Amino acid sequence: MAAxxxxxxxxxxxxxxxxxxxxxxxxxxxxxxxxxxxxxPIDSAMEDLLAHTEAHFAQEERWMxxxxxxxxxxxxxxxAHVLQVLRExxxxxxxxxxxxxxxxLAGELVKWFxxxxxxxxxxxxxxxxxxGFDPDTGRLAQPVAPGTAPVTGCGSAGCG
Ligand SMILES: [Fe+2]
Ligand SMILES: [Fe+2]
Numbered sequence: 687m688a689a690x691x692x693x694x695x696x697x698x699x700x701x702x703x704x705x706x707x708x709x710x711x712x713x714x715x716x717x718x719x720x721x722x723x724x725x726x727p728i729d730s731a732m733e734d735l736l737a738h739t740e741a742h743f744a745q746e747e748r749w750m751x752x753x754x755x756x757x758x759x760x761x762x763x764x765x766a767h768v769l770q771v772l773r774e775x776x777x778x779x780x781x782x783x784x785x786x787x788x789x790x791l792a793g794e795l796v797k798w799f800x801x802x803x804x805x806x807x808x809x810x811x812x813x814x815x816x817x818g819f820d821p822d823t824g825r826l827a828q829p830v831a832p833g834t835a836p837v838t839g840c841g842s843a844g845c846g
Contacts, residue, residue, distance in 0.1 A: 688714070688719070689793070691715065692707075699811065700811035700814055700815070703810075707799075707803060707807070710735075710738060710742055713738050714799070716734070716735075717735055718792050721788065728779065728785075729779075735772070743769060745821075746765070746807070747765065749810065749814060752819065752826065753813055753814065753819060754837055755837045756837060759837065760806070761806040761809075761845075771791065771794075775788060805842040805845075806840050806845070809845075810841075813841060
């Protein structure tokens with residue numbers, strides 16, 4: 687059984703974000719299952735998780751940009767760090783078949799994701815709700831006023 691499964695405790699009441707997060711949890715579970723099974727499926731599980739995470743983070747960063755967050759804010763910075771690790775591990779798996787590092791990555795992501803969701807993603811979801819941001823259209827009920835300085839933090843307890 688996957689070490690991390692979706693539950694209402696992970697839901698942030700932002701449907702697009704919650705759907706993406708459910709997909710992330712499922713793909714991480716697929717990678718964990720692949721680690722316990724034959725070697726072949728790890729290739730696709732690793733690549734699927736990497737591709738999905740690139741899109742997942744890019745989506746949140748587009749939303750942050752629309753809401754007036756600075757591009758280098760701590761939430762985006764943490765995404766960049768996690769993506770770098772994911773890419774390095776995918777490369778180590780592809781080139782060297784390093785199973786131990788893939789296993790370590792999966793374990794770290796299981797611990798990292800709930801904290802990230804509860805802090806940085808929750809702060810983003812709250813800002814989206816407060817500002818009336820529609821992720822499907824990109825429209826803001828309360829647009830950022832021209833000349834407003836970018837928001838440098840992410841607004842969460844994990845900000846620092
Ligand atoms: Fe997220
Ligand atoms: Fe995030």
